[in-house]
Every structure is written in structure tokens, then in C-alpha cells.
Amino acid sequence: MNDFQYFRMDQFPDFLRQLMHSGYRVIAPTIDQEAIVYAEIQSIDDMPRGYTDEQKPGYYRLQHTGNQRFFDYAVGPHSWKRYLFPPLQLISTSIKSQDGWTFEEHVDEGESYAFLGVRACELAAMRIQDRVFLEGAYVDKNYQNRRKASFIVAVNCAVPSANCFCTSMNTGPKCKSGFDIALTELSDGFLMEIGSSLGNEMVTPLGFPTATEEQLSESESVSDHATEQIKKTMDTTDLRNRLIGQLEHSHWQDVANRCLSCTNCTMVCPTCFCSHVEEVPDLNQERVDRRKSWDSCFNPGFSKLHGTPVRNDTRSRYRQWLTHKLATWHDQFGESGCVGCGRCITWCPVGIDLTVEVAALCEEEP
Amino acid sequence: MPEKLRLGIFKFASCDGCQLSLLNAEEELLELAELVEFAHFPEASSRIESGPYDLVLIEGSISTPEDLDRIQQIRRQTDTLVTIGACATAGGIQALRNGANHDEFMKLVYPHPEYVQSLATSTPISNHVSVDFELRGCPVDTGQLLQIISDKLHHRKFSVPDHSVCRDCKLQNIVCVSVARGIPCLGPLTQAGCGAICPRFHRGCYGCFGPCHQTNTDGLTDWLIKDGHSSSQLIPLFLNVNAEAPEFARTAAQLIRQDSAEGESDE
Known part of the structure; x- marks a missing residue:
């Protein structure tokens, strides 16, 4: 106590x-x-x-x-x-x-x-x-x-x-x-x-x-x-499996039509931890700084492997973010990656609300 | 000491601001002069050397019949050609005449339009010759410009970040002007590079670095219209220095159609 x-x-x-x-x-x-x-x-x-x-x-x-x-x-x-x-x-x-x-x-x-x-x-x-x-x-x-x-x-x-x-x-x-x-x-x-x-x-x-x-x-x-x-809710019951079962849901494209892939949600998220590292040389190439900065799975270059991004459209990038945050985070770290702070909802410049999207994604398609 | 890189800087229809971005690199200029021979840079020096050039930076768009020949001549003397700025890369603000009545514009602007040789369109350099790399911005960013020259000097692949302006706002503690103040901002659609300078001064991004890769302009305009902005308010956002960038041009045309449809339904 x-x-x-x-x-x-x-x-x-x-x-x-x-x-x-x-x-x-x-x-x-x-x-x-x-x-x-x-x-x-x-x-x-x-x-x-x-x-x-x-x-x-x-x-x-x-x-x-x-x-x-x-x-x-x-x-x-x-x-x-x-x-x-x-x-x-x-x-x-x-x-x-x-x-x-x-x-x-x-x-x-x-x-x-x-x-x-x-x-x-x-x-x-x-x-x-x-x-x-x-x-x-x-x-x-x-x-x-x-x-x-x-x-x-x-x-x-x-x-x-x-x-x-x-x-x-x-x-x-x-x-x-x-x-x-x-x-x-x-x-x-x-x-x-x-x-x-x-x-x-x-x-x-x-x-x-x-x-x-x-x-x-x-x-x-x-x-x-x-x-x-607190009126906003997200049903987390078996959410990992429910989302993983909906990877081909048509609603991913519906979100992608609205999502700007601008990275705001990931930047304001208090748990998003991705970064990238780059070498920054001076003009003479006699001093090279290695810098690490925040990166986002919404950047096309984020999933670039041998020349082309693996997730080459907003649909697959949004799906990656949401399923990692709410589903595969459990596999990786034994818990959800979302704390319910609502920042990604407020600071999305087009007001995409993950609680609403999750509800739609978990509905069975006709 | 290896041989210096022969650099040529050429101007087409433009305001000279991108060339000034190079002159603004005051601290690095002396060091740069050790590595680079400014063979053709009339903005900075009256000493003009003929080609060939290792690296040419092109500012400005193609807007006169003479430009059409000159760009071909330059390309023939150039190993690596990089366009600098929105004019050279997307046609610039002067591309607003594309699709409009060129003769009428000429009459409005010039007392004697018959003395002026001008094309009906302003077009990017890449419409006319092969371009090795395009540097965005109005003006270009001095850091990116120096990086390109350094990349050429050290035989590195040209590359600039392709993320949106939003990430740069967030990295610098800039509070979103769109969410916190309701200011329409093109930041989510626009390629970074400027360091988010407009939002830093509490105004919306006007897209001078042009559209991001795979940008979703409709996503933003749909939201802004739902949020109470009219089509006519949004048109100038897209009809700016990157008006001819395909995604912005398409969106502007769509907004103009919507606006005239709204106008008709009002009557």
C-alpha cells in the first residue's frame, strides 16, 4: 500500500x-x-x-x-x-x-x-x-x-x-x-x-x-x-485474432481512400518506436555523422527492399500499422501496442479514428 | 588533388531564387570552390567557360522558342543534368498559363505583345531532355543543393527524403496548424525538404516541394470540404508553383469542375 x-x-x-x-x-x-x-x-x-x-x-x-x-x-x-x-x-x-x-x-x-x-x-x-x-x-x-x-x-x-x-x-x-x-x-x-x-x-x-x-x-x-x-470504446476481446482474420477485408481500401499516409499518427503515438539511420557526410567526405531519426511505416521508403517498397500502397501501409499496433504487437511483445491515448485520432489531419476503423474491419463482409 | 568538378548553372524562365539558394550557402562556398569549378554561373561570375560540364543545374522552365534550342545544346554538353526548383521540375507558377488563352494573357500584360516571343505553355525540363535528378522546392533547399553537388563529387547515388512535410513538423515540435488552428495545409501531401518552414511560422504549407510519392490529394480535399471549406477556397492551394505537377493539376481541375457545378446549382 x-x-x-x-x-x-x-x-x-x-x-x-x-x-x-x-x-x-x-x-x-x-x-x-x-x-x-x-x-x-x-x-x-x-x-x-x-x-x-x-x-x-x-x-x-x-x-x-x-x-x-x-x-x-x-x-x-x-x-x-x-x-x-x-x-x-x-x-x-x-x-x-x-x-x-x-x-x-x-x-x-x-x-x-x-x-x-x-x-x-x-x-x-x-x-x-x-x-x-x-x-x-x-x-x-x-x-x-x-x-x-x-x-x-x-x-x-x-x-x-x-x-x-x-x-x-x-x-x-x-x-x-x-x-x-x-x-x-x-x-x-x-x-x-x-x-x-x-x-x-x-x-x-x-x-x-x-x-x-x-x-x-x-x-x-x-x-x-x-x-x-470516457465514452469512446474499442472492443479488445480477442482483437488480435479478429484483426488477423480480416487481412483481405475490403474496408482496408476504404481507409486507404481517406488516409494520406502522412505519418502523423505514428509520430504522435507514444509507443511507435521506428527509426531510420543515415550517414551524413560533409562536402569533402572527411567527416560522416551517423544520425538516427524517427521513421514511420507510412513512408513509402520504409519497407524498401532491393529497390522497391514491399508495402507499395497506402492500403498495405495502414494495414501494417494497425495490425502491428493491435495484433502482432502481442506476438512480438506480449501485449497491445495501443494505450488508448487518442493522439492518432486527434492529430490525423483527416480525422481517421482507429476505433471506428477497427469496428468496421471486425464486421464480417456480406 | 583530383580534378575539379566542372559545374554549370543555367537559367530558364524563373526568378533566380534557386540560384540564390546556392549563393546563400555562405559558409560552404569557399570549401565548395576548392572542389568545384564554377564554369558557367552568370548569377555569380561574369567569367563564363564553355562546356562540356560534369554537372549542370538547371533553374527555370521552358517558356520561349529559344529555350527549346538552348536546353538541347546544354544537354549535349552535360554529363549529369539536375533540375533545381519547382519551375524546372514542374513548370513553375508561370505554368498557370497552360490551358488558358495565351494570346489574351499576352495582350493583357504587354503593350506590344508582337515583340514578345513566348510559348503557349511553360513546361518542365524533363519534357524536353533527359534529366538525371530533380530537386524540388520554391526555392530549393540549400542543404539539399549542396548534398547533390557532394553526391556528384563523390560518385554517390542521388537521393533526397520522400516523406511528407508532416514528419518534419513533428520532428521539430511544430504543432499541426491544420488540427490545432483549422488552417488548410498541404503538408500531408507535400514532399519534405523545406524543413517545414511555413508551419513553423503558423501558416499552412503551400506545397512548394510538390506532391509526395503516392500522394492522396482527394483524401485531403474530401476532408476539407466536409470540414466546411468550399471548392473555390481550395483551388488556389493547388494552382500554385506546382500547378502542373500531375496530382496537383488533376485535383485543381476537379475542384474547378466542382466549383462551377456548385455555382450552377446555386443559380
Whole structure:
């Protein structure tokens, strides 16, 4: 049983200062480009207060509510993978000298980041990427360093968006594990759940009191209320086999007629992990950088083998993405690759909703 | 020191912006001059050398009778010919005259059209001679331009990324202007290369790098029309510097048909 404490709203700056004094750079929700995005903050004034978001397929609008609350919105366009699995990474450099080539590997020691405001679906996404990058024959040391250096302050969702379906994926809206601290925003302060010894060390100097029964029950009702608001569903019963049984369904082409193969869904997905590596020489070809950057199964070149892409149309690319995410991910990693965050629905420029597509694909054809 | 690469840069109907993209590579120019002989680059130097050339960069489209001969002469003196920019690759903004009444345009623009020798169409270089590689953009990206020259110098295969602008937005933390602001954006249909410069400044991509491989223009226009945009609002998105790129041309024509059908049904 985790320890629960409470701090007042006016003690939130103390909490933040404690993170900073412990040597962490704090990454938290901020407002930029008319959206809530994750960026470094220096004080709680850098965080949105009194904002919510309206989300629909292909639609996101920030709205000012005028209240004083910090976390009354769902997930935005960014996910924490931006920090744990950065979109552009320099892996190594080769330099030509008179004696030949020297090769230098770039090791990312991992910045000490405190991620503040991690939602339950995002904790699930981190666990999924951990499995991809850390568990198996090949460990991504840079990811490992970044992950080890991070401190997780989760927040239980109070106001989900219309595109959230974490309840179907069994990942939220309440954070159950995978955090150092989990906060629930109450009417006058925060309930603080301590989820790790690291988290305990962090908050002990603050001397916050143990939470009361009333505060615990208010926190429960926040999560219950959030659960009730989540209306989008995806039937995951035997989904792997149902999808694999529909590889020739005519609906794949129906999606392909709408899909732009633009890669947005995979870029915003917090579990998509594909990347490609390229060698970038200078003009003289005396220095070559090896760079890794996010790639997507929606890029025609992604499946290029001996001259031509294996998946040479949008139908086969969409099918690859959806069946990997929801079906063959189980074969590969023993679980679904979807956490129900809804980002692929919101940030699809033509509003393709995978929950709707899955339902159509699982219907038998006449 | 191996022999320098003989580079020729030739201009056809264009604004010179793509050539400027090369001159904008200020830091690399001195290094480039060590490796490359600028044999024909009137924009930069009055010293003009005759061919043959190892690498020729062509800016601009074919739009006059004289161009028709000149491009053949250049091709004959050139080992590797690369077109640079939307004009040379897709006909440019001046290709808007294709299919329109050329004589009427001439009368509107010039007091004495009889002095002007002009073709009724503006066409890409590849319609006239064989082209080894096409570099997109209005203007081209300086980095891609240097890469092409470097590729030729070091005998590498020409290649530029073929993904959409969207990926470049996402890599750079640019929030989607289409989803978060409702601005029509051609980014999902357009080949990357510009570094997503327009969305970075909160405006929609106008497709200056031309359509992606296997682009789905109908997918986007269907969505935008469902979202409340009219056909007439969308036409200018496609009738731009890549108006003659086949996918954009077909989509513009379709939108024009829809618009006139809507106009008729209104009456």
C-alpha cells in the first residue's frame, strides 16, 4: 500500500522547487502554438492554469476556462517519448585523418529530467517502450540512460477528451504503477501518492501531512468521474485474432481512400518506436555523422527492399500499422501496442479514428 | 588533388531564387570552390567557360522558342543534368498559363505583345531532355543543393527524403496548424525538404516541394470540404508553383469542375 500525502495549492511551488533542488530539470505541460506541449519550466507560472482542450477526430482547440486548475485537459500533441526517444539523435561520427578513419560513438548519459504531469496512458506507453528498447537481445543504452535518469510525477486525469479510450485498453485514467509520485488535483490542493523509494526521498523533506479519508475519497471521485466521461470504446476481446482474420477485408481500401499516409499518427503515438539511420557526410567526405531519426511505416521508403517498397500502397501501409499496433504487437511483445491515448485520432489531419476503423474491419463482409 | 568538378548553372524562365539558394550557402562556398569549378554561373561570375560540364543545374522552365534550342545544346554538353526548383521540375507558377488563352494573357500584360516571343505553355525540363535528378522546392533547399553537388563529387547515388512535410513538423515540435488552428495545409501531401518552414511560422504549407510519392490529394480535399471549406477556397492551394505537377493539376481541375457545378446549382 503506497503512502498518500496532501499538499495545498499554495504549496505546489514548494513541491516544484524540491524537484529542482534535487537536480532535476522539470518538463511539464506548457502552452505553445495554441496547444498544451511538454517543455522545461522554471516555476508553476509557466504551466497552463484554467485551460482545457476540445478534441475530436482531426481537431484540437485549446479553451480557457477561467478557473484556477492546473490539469483539466487531456494529452496534447507531444508525448514523453520526445525526451526518452528523441526524434533526432547523433549516434556516431567518423572522421578521416592521415592515419585512416576514426570512429566515435556518442553516448547519451541521460539528462536528469523530472517529467511532471505524466498521465496513466503515458505511463503505460513508457512501459511498452521499455519492453521494446530494454527487454530483449538488444538494449538501447542511450534510452536506458535517459530512462534511469528520469523522475516521474504522474497526474491522474480529471478531464479526458472525447478521443480518450484508455478504459478500453485498461491503462487509465487512474495511475496504478510506474511513477515515483502521482498527483490528483483536488478542489484546494493535491493528493500525493508516493510510488517509489526515490519518490519518498524526494518528498520527505517537504513534510507534507498524511492525507485524510476525505481527501482520499475526493481523489477517488475525481478518477471515477473521469472514467464516466470516457465514452469512446474499442472492443479488445480477442482483437488480435479478429484483426488477423480480416487481412483481405475490403474496408482496408476504404481507409486507404481517406488516409494520406502522412505519418502523423505514428509520430504522435507514444509507443511507435521506428527509426531510420543515415550517414551524413560533409562536402569533402572527411567527416560522416551517423544520425538516427524517427521513421514511420507510412513512408513509402520504409519497407524498401532491393529497390522497391514491399508495402507499395497506402492500403498495405495502414494495414501494417494497425495490425502491428493491435495484433502482432502481442506476438512480438506480449501485449497491445495501443494505450488508448487518442493522439492518432486527434492529430490525423483527416480525422481517421482507429476505433471506428477497427469496428468496421471486425464486421464480417456480406 | 583530383580534378575539379566542372559545374554549370543555367537559367530558364524563373526568378533566380534557386540560384540564390546556392549563393546563400555562405559558409560552404569557399570549401565548395576548392572542389568545384564554377564554369558557367552568370548569377555569380561574369567569367563564363564553355562546356562540356560534369554537372549542370538547371533553374527555370521552358517558356520561349529559344529555350527549346538552348536546353538541347546544354544537354549535349552535360554529363549529369539536375533540375533545381519547382519551375524546372514542374513548370513553375508561370505554368498557370497552360490551358488558358495565351494570346489574351499576352495582350493583357504587354503593350506590344508582337515583340514578345513566348510559348503557349511553360513546361518542365524533363519534357524536353533527359534529366538525371530533380530537386524540388520554391526555392530549393540549400542543404539539399549542396548534398547533390557532394553526391556528384563523390560518385554517390542521388537521393533526397520522400516523406511528407508532416514528419518534419513533428520532428521539430511544430504543432499541426491544420488540427490545432483549422488552417488548410498541404503538408500531408507535400514532399519534405523545406524543413517545414511555413508551419513553423503558423501558416499552412503551400506545397512548394510538390506532391509526395503516392500522394492522396482527394483524401485531403474530401476532408476539407466536409470540414466546411468550399471548392473555390481550395483551388488556389493547388494552382500554385506546382500547378502542373500531375496530382496537383488533376485535383485543381476537379475542384474547378466542382466549383462551377456548385455555382450552377446555386443559380
